């Protein structure tokens with residue numbers, strides 16, 4: 001590759017490369033969830049299913065030679081339903097095709113039931129060094145309402161066990177739930193912060209997604225969701241309490257002690273390069289001087305069949321235009337507390353951000369320019385992020 005080609009690749013990817021592996025199965029479907037997750041019944045040959053991951057990895061490795069993997073993320077669905085030997089096999093396949101960075105971050109999403117906690121040591125032995133647990137709530141009634149299959153006590157035990165086995169861990173909570181008050185959340189979050197002493201928390205406001213059972217309930221007037229003002233209060237309280245506890249937001253919904261941020265998620269938001277393996281996975285690959293948006297067949301067994309027939313389950317492989325790349329970089333990067341580098345934006349999007357737009361948004365306190373030249377959305381601007389992004393992209 002010529003020097004200018006190397007420079008272009010470095011600008012495009014930020015020197016970041018990671019792999020996302022999607023495991024599409026769950027023990028049951030939660031009523032709020034629109035992730036690509038499926039409950040399968042009957043016989044299942046997991047080892048044969050993992051063969052398909054191995055083949056798809058080989059396909060993408062041939063398209064992205066010479067890269068060094070800095071992060072791997074097993075997401076779902078419920079990857080903690082996987083046999084640890086399947087995780088090990090996939091990691092071995094990744095190492096066979098790419099170089100693995102010595103400080104690679106390997107995260108696995110886990111549900112906090114006791115059955116799954118029993119597999120934690122196996123995942124650690126396979127090479128996983130970070131887990132992200134879907135606790136969702138530390139109160140029994142909301143856990144039941146969210147259709148979760150674990151108790152509060154089981155979840156706390158799983159968090160503690162994970163902290164004792166893995167060098168790094170995190171857990172997710174969903175807040176701004178029906179009937180939840182600010183006082184309820186203050187108490188729950190305080191407990192979560194003392195439990196998450198290790199350093200990372202993902203805190204999501206409940207969203208109503210089309211195609212879920214919650215969507216139908218909401219439309220039938222059977223879910224009392226907080227109004228806009230209360231949602232904003234929930235958000236502000238969350239920002240204040242996490243910052244005070246030393247886990248400030250580094251992204252809209254993600255909080256960490258400095259240095260404990262999820263490197264894999266940072267790779268997405270910093271608009272790096274990533275391969276998506278498994279049903280429904282998305283990727284952004286840099287090939288022949290352009291960025292490609294890839295998507296894989298979502299249905300788990302149709303995907304397996306496609307891989308058997310053609311070596312991969314790709315259903316989309318689009319070249320992005322400069323304009324699309326610029327828009328994506330804004331959507332992703334402005335979620336970050338560190339903001340975006342306008343010079344890199346200009347090189348990727350082949351256009352500069354409008355100084356007039358920036359000035360107008362700065363005047364109303366929605367964006368600011370940092371001493372390093374990066375532009376970021378202020379705390380005041382975060383609740384209206386979509387509008388700020390639309391203004392800057394216009």
Ligand SMILES: C[S@@+](CC[C@H](N)C(=O)[O-])C[C@H]1O[C@@H](n2cnc3c(N)ncnc32)[C@H](O)[C@@H]1O
Pocket residue numbers: 032033034035075076077078079109110111112133134135136172173174204205206207208209
């Ligand atoms: C891939 S999902 C779940 C991973 C894992 N299977 C679990 O349930 O713990 C990742 C996270 O997204 C969040 N999430 C999913 N649907 C959501 C929704 N409708 N509103 C807010 N957060 C949601 C949950 O906190 C969840 O842990």
Ligand code: SF4
Pocket residue numbers: 025026027028029030033034035037076077078111134
């Ligand atoms: S929230 Fe997790 S366990 Fe529930 S359906 Fe979604 S991916 Fe599966």
